[in-house]
Amino acid sequence: MNKDDLLGVLQAIYDQGQASRTGLAEKTGFAPSYISALVAELRRRGLVEEGGRSPSRAGRRRVLLHVVPDLGHLIGIRIGRANTRIVVTDFLGKVISLKKVPTEISQGEDHVFDLIDRELGAALKSDNLVKGIGIAMSGVIDRNSGTLLFWPKVPGWNNVPLMRRVQTKFGLPVVLEDSVRTMAHAEQKFGDAKGRKNFVYVVVSMGIGAAIYVNNRLYLGADDLAGELGHTTIDERGELCSCGNRGCLEVYASGWAIINRIKSGLQQGVHSSLL
Numbered sequence: 001m002n003k004d005d006l007l008g009v010l011q012a013i014y015d016q017g018q019a020s021r022t023g024l025a026e027k028t029g030f031a032p033s034y035i036s037a038l039v040a041e042l043r044r045r046g047l048v049e050e051g052g053r054s055p056s057r058a059g060r061r062r063v064l065l066h067v068v069p070d071l072g073h074l075i076g077i078r079i080g081r082a083n084t085r086i087v088v089t090d091f092l093g094k095v096i097s098l099k100k101v102p103t104e105i106s107q108g109e110d111h112v113f114d115l116i117d118r119e120l121g122a123a124l125k126s127d128n129l130v131k132g133i134g135i136a137m138s139g140v141i142d143r144n145s146g147t148l149l150f151w152p153k154v155p156g157w158n159n160v161p162l163m164r165r166v167q168t169k170f171g172l173p174v175v176l177e178d179s180v181r182t183m184a185h186a187e188q189k190f191g192d193a194k195g196r197k198n199f200v201y202v203v204v205s206m207g208i209g210a211a212i213y214v215n216n217r218l219y220l221g222a223d224d225l226a227g228e229l230g231h232t233t234i235d236e237r238g239e240l241c242s243c244g245n246r247g248c249l250e251v252y253a254s255g256w257a258i259i260n261r262i263k264s265g266l267q268q269g270v271h272s273s274l275l
């Protein structure tokens, strides 16, 4: 039995959520008897278990397999400018707990580090099955080194080795990723983009960002910055942006920009029927 085949079948079951032996044989091109042997080995190792049955078509209903949910739990922490959210899920993404706390970013870097340590520590203490931590942030990230390069509108957060810091503190595998990319990944796994190989996910919030999936993979682009839609120049002589360039889309169309324009309009005596 080939180890790569074993891993390939495990990955296929994980990707599909639930899969029948017949479906796996069709997907991988392996003979049904070989699939049965691989599945038996995965079950013997406690990685995969049988669950429900496929909806009845003609003939027998097929037994569906899924990855064992308690194979490992995962912590996701999203550090936002206003709030930080901490979620614990099982291996299949089912939410076990979810908590939201104010980030209080104005209190400085050390305050936020303490918050991260405290919340991750508490989540780990209450769940001894946790096998990894994912961190999502809206700043510009070097995903290879897990460094936050800078965080627009949050002064002082430059070149923060966040992934290494959390890894050292808790001794678990850690991934740091741009929050828009994590949201796009969640949409593809659980939401509106489920089953889609090519799509663009756009977030217009306080900032503007996008994630691009091409042929089922996140498109990283040159310098790993594909999808930084908010920092696309639309007016070369426009206002200065927090990224250092001029006239970025975010300067005009983001939540921050809209609030600032309303504020300055009101200060200049523009009449509003709402405010």
Ligand SMILES: [Zn+2]
Pocket: 230, 231, 232, 241, 242, 243, 244, 245, 248, 250
């Ligand atoms: Zn910009």
